[in-house]
Amino acid sequence: MGLDDDACNTGLVLGLGFSSTLETPTKKPSCLKFEQQQPPTTAAAPPPSSFEPLLTLGLCGDQFYQVTQKVDGNKGGYLNHHHHDQEKEQEQEPTAGDLYRRQASPHSAVSSFSSGRVKRERELSSEEVEVEKNSSRVSDEDEDGVNARKKLRLTKEQSAFLEESFKQHSTLNPKQKQALAKQLNLTPRQVEVWFQNRRARTKLKQTEVDCEFLKKCCETLTDENRRLQKELQELKALKMAAQPFYMQMPAATLTMCPSCERIGGVADGNSKTPFSMASKPHFYNPFSNPSAAC
């Protein structure tokens, strides 16, 4: 493409691209409709080179949504009632190490126990494991011992409550998780999984939205680029038409005296031409004839 030449001759430069908005959420395009919530303790940082529109979804409060109304999670019939004497355990003060982690780690919040059931059961307190086994409608094994993973469906109330909580905080610390679980008659693990999936799917949706947005940006900029290229060509044509004959000649055939700044060469080099090109050094070729014009 001739952009470089154009830039040399006209000072106009055309470009097309996006700037990374990493860590500059305020620079996001204003036309983005969705905004992805960045929790106070930001989740794992994206790769440094990634485009991060930093959109947020929902509200972001300073305080975790205080649950004031208990939602009966058993209305749907999928959830078994479970005992609430886990409360003591839930309200135990975290250890110093826990506190440190929750405050210092960017990943502080939802525990996922994601290394599988064996690990999970090692990590969970016995009470919590018991709750988990009882509270969900099904366990991994049914009465026949067959590994039939049946699926819990959250009730509307439970979903709405979780959504509301997610709007407040997209991640939960263990206490919040416990509280939510208790309010909703779910296991902490279920709350945790719900938040994990919610985050993942929010991100997925956001990626799709971003993709569409970037496509549109690309189209717009391409059109703009095309328009400016055309305009540039027109300006160049006008400029050429307005130039005297010798200025349209190849620069190699022209020389200009560096001292008197008069153009020499095939044209009339000693006359008082109005086209003395002061401050146009590219008309001067020091290797051809430095002072021939004089």
Place this chain on the structure above:
DNA sequence: TCGAGTGATAGTATTACCTCA
């Protein structure tokens, strides 16, 4: 029957704490 939505699981990365030589 199929596809979308979604709960659940497995694997992996990161970070911080703890222990020990």
Place this chain on the structure above:
DNA sequence: CCTGAGGTAATACTATCACTC
């Protein structure tokens, strides 16, 4: 006492499975 290495725990993310509607 200090320090670095290795182990462990907590938590996040991603991919995928599997079930329900």
